[in-house]
Amino acid sequence: MKGLSRIKSAVALLAIGYCSFLVYQGGVSSNLILQVSRPAAVQFDEDANLVERTESVVTKNASGKESVDKSVNSESEQNKNITLDDIFIGVKTTRYNQKSRLPVILKTWFQLAKNQTWFFTDIDNPLHQYQTNGHMVDTKCSPLHERQHLCCKTAVEYDHFINSGKKWFCHFDDDNYVNVPRLVEELRKYDPMRPWYLGRTSVFNPMLYPENETESGEVFWFATFGAGMCMSRSLALQILPVTGGGRFISICNKLRYPDDVTMGYIVGRYGKVGLTVVPQFHSHYEELRFLPADSLREQLSLSYELHDRKGRNVLDVPGFNTVYDPTRFMSLHCFLFPNEKFCPR
Template structure:
């Protein structure tokens, strides 16, 4: 009995002592000396750590027909530096790609057709895999995009986590229109902006979770079929029409729809801060670096013509104001693309690249 009484008294004294110390610390923090001491300890820890590249989930959408002609170049360049963050979504197994990518090659059950349902099926797979990853950003690109990882990370860091972010580049100078089915066989005309998939786009996790009722599982394909539009348009429809959000346009995303110009290979190392893609409005800052480039359709078209022994176009390319000299190897092309985004310092030859 006496032991229990002594333990109880000791516990009460310890509680009073701790309360007194906490009270003294609180009052000292209100004094100038206490404020200086708190300041010396540094700023409070942020709610979330600074965004790192490992927090970004990058998806590449492709099909078996382009495994060799497009993906190999990506694997030799920017994907090799973002291997842990990049996942390739395709429609057919490929032993060569499986060996290089491992679990980062995702073979979907989607059709290989270039149709709205097939494209939406792959986008749904990308979206669901991102949600399951728990990462903070979802960035989609096509298999003919070149990504500048450092510029991408720098751009994403400018957006606070407290807001919904849908980032990309529209391909139209006006909102797109769609007919939204309503009850009793009625329709409603809606209009919205969307980021073209050919230039790539990014969505933060806060917004993606809100999109889930229309975008996760089979619901993305169903939503796309409802408005009869492709997958990239469907993303814009969900964000703007269903959630009341808005596309944040960025001049740092580039697609094949833009005007291109020629740069000699020897000039590429100086292009770290100036994109060779001529930009329409809105204007970009002079020190901006390209985040996504989409130069590959023209490059590969010209390479195929040269390899087939046909005479390649050596004059000005229509609509580009550029001249193409397609005498380069895959190594030269990879080297030039890396130098363009200041990702390495390669030894460049005299070949010219269309970018």
Template sequence: MNCNVSECRKTQVNICGQVMRISLRRICKLFLVIVTFILALVLISVTNTERIQTKQIVFTKFVKRSYRRQLSLQKEQQVVDHIKFQRKTNGVNSVADDENLGKDEIVNKNGKIKQNPIQNVKNVMRKTVQSDIFISVKTTKSNRNSRLDLLMETWIPLAKDETYIFTDNDSHIPENFHADHFINTFCADSHYRQGLCCKMAREYDIFMESEKRWFCHVDDDNYVNVPALVGFLQQYNHSDDWYLGRPSISHPMEQKLAFWFATGGAGFCISRGLADKMVPHAGGGRIMTTGDIIRLPDDCTVGYIINHLLKVPLTKIKEFHSHLEGLHRIPQHQLSDQI
């Protein structure tokens, strides 16, 4: 009997020991899980902080660059106005006709006359040429064979230096095309708001890094009449606020508010002066943020920024066309005038 009691006690001790070891293992595993979870949270927090700081730095650069450009445009416009007045007073027909216009007299804030070189003024006063235009083509990998290849065989070779192609998940650069003009955005390849706004944000940001006068967006099912586009933009001052395009509906977009937007299906053009003012709402990827706020696609988001936030009207251009129209109704003798 004593032997059985002793054995029972030993058994109980062994069982208790096993339970304690199992419990200790579980506690250690739980502790490791908690520590790993905390470290993951810290890592995510640090990563997000770095991303936010990077975005802030990029956005700050956009704002500073835009502000400097606006100041430069204002100064150049002062010189232009002064030259026009001097030419009118002296009866000068062109800048090249008067050697004294090589250095122009400008009155500074103190009222003193100083000599100011006008090398950039001739550039401001000249007409827009094809190289002043940034043409962005939005496409996707699934449309490579059905659409993009057709554009490469038709109008893009006429404006190869001015055309930038924005795609997704496609690293195969078209033959005889500039490698740095073929941008893989790594955006979603869907036709939903997030992917569309992602591509538009890249288009805008890369245009802002250029020194071109006009930002013209088209889809991959558009044919662009390049000579007509150049002649058309020559009628407008790139330093002013111009939002040129064609709406797809006969009334303003209504999303708890009303605003006009130019459909991307017909293409639209934005002047440099207006693009600079869009920076707080569009620069550094902010087109995606604005699109998320109003929950509308890329062309609607651009219209919201320009027409609603900046109060710049849409100038409707009947020569812009989309697939929604009956293009067969355009008289044949007017085709060369369409953009």
């Protein structure tokens, strides 16, 4: 057993060394550049995760190195008191997707977090306002899926969280399924009075800071919004001077990068913390069919892509047929919560 333990330790050290090599390879650019573009699909297996958080919390810090904090993984008495009401869930959508994507969300996981979930869109839709009990926010931003317009919505979303007084800010996209009970359970592992930036990256290499801002070669990681991201109130207040009141848009336009990358930049540059990788966040960048069905109860967020060039990228979960449930979200919801009224008996 001791020999096996030594082998596992050696493998872990080699893995960390390899990640460090990835961080520091390549030259320094005078502009903020993305070393590797997002993969179209990442096959889900244990090796697909950049960092696997098990008994400790592993953080990608501002220098790109991994640091391990073993003191935060157990629930403190204060963290145990975290409830769903302490969480602000923001979902970004658009007039082009509301009719196709929102109905399945409203029928499934939204029912578990009606009072805590807000949808940020670009049109006033009376039907959806009624269905969400007034939780549709017309951001007045453009409906186009372009950098400046995505940043506009994220800025409004961030400001709404600040005004809410909640302890946690969690962002998701309108193609995400949120496992609400698991989200609460996961956030109880972290103290909201400390700066936490939780999520999962979809790139293999980190981002370089602009050369004139930090030491040559310094990098940061960002949480992909398509998989979900959670931020403690402590961190949100720490970056408020440069993010609140629409200032997020100015930084986004200056960097000329998407909203999730910009948020990662702000968190690293001004919040001085790194990304804590939580592998249970999932986006459509992964090949979701490889996610084992017996692990679904442990996941925090899931996704789908119906128009992937390789075909539909959806969960392999038993339930309704694909004509009635193309996203597999209804089948997933019944798999997790079989007593729901619409679930087959």
